[in-house]
Amino acid sequence: MVDPDNMNDEDLMARIKRGDHQAFAALVRRHSTMFYACAFRVSANRDEAEDAVQDAFLKLWKNPSVWDATRGAKFTTWFYRVVVNTATDRIRKNKRLVSGGDMFDTMPDNADAQDDVLVATEEQQILESAIQALPERQKLALNLCFYEGLSNKEAADTLGVGLKALESLLMRAKAGLKQILAERGLIERDKQYG
């Protein structure tokens, strides 16, 4: 019998559909850190990000038929969408509970979350709040292409938009960020921004 660790994601999913818990464990061990990073970039909170990844994987385990291999998408590309949606839904729920305020205000009040903010340098905090202030789709496009290393095509598939629309989102995200970072003195103001 083939060791699950030597199988590709799509074959592991086929086994998960047959109820193979070892295959599920292999998939979780292989990808949980990568998807945690993705969730953290959406929520900017470690506990929230970990819970979002756990929720996403549990949804997959409880109902693996949601993954349809015949659609031809890579497992990771498809699962990015699941994680991003799960993390975004959790943020929306939190925002409903604690209306108003910025991202860090909506986080659960615990020591770990406070540490996360304290460990980040001032420059990183400025960058984080600038990214979090971007419109949601621009932020997601930037996260997927710039930080998760997805190709533009994969990111477009993940977001459910066309390639041109994705490029436009990326361009606007970068322009918006450059402007904010220049205003905060992290980079020089480009001539094109006046």
Added chain:
Amino acid sequence: MDDSHSKNTHLFEEVMHDRFLPEPSSNLSERIIEASKLHKAQGRSGIDLWMRAFWDAFLLPHPAYVMAAIFAVGLFLGLYSEIAGSLDAGSSLSSLIYTAEDVSEGDWL
């Protein structure tokens, strides 16, 4: 200007790459795996999988259900008005038809 622009772009890339990302808890994977053991996965047995696949074969996209519902309502209304019409027509027709019971013997004689 080109030089300062490319320098600025480089600086921007550097700032972007320096984005803060704390390590996840060391036991994140194990936590997820343990949590999954508490949840029973759906549709694992052979028969269950077969039944699900069989049922899925009959699944239609939502617009198809709506069209089918509209068609069914239209068909029902059409049939209903046709039946009601034929009943009315039947009763009015019967008033025009004379049968043996309608005619008394005296009239023949």
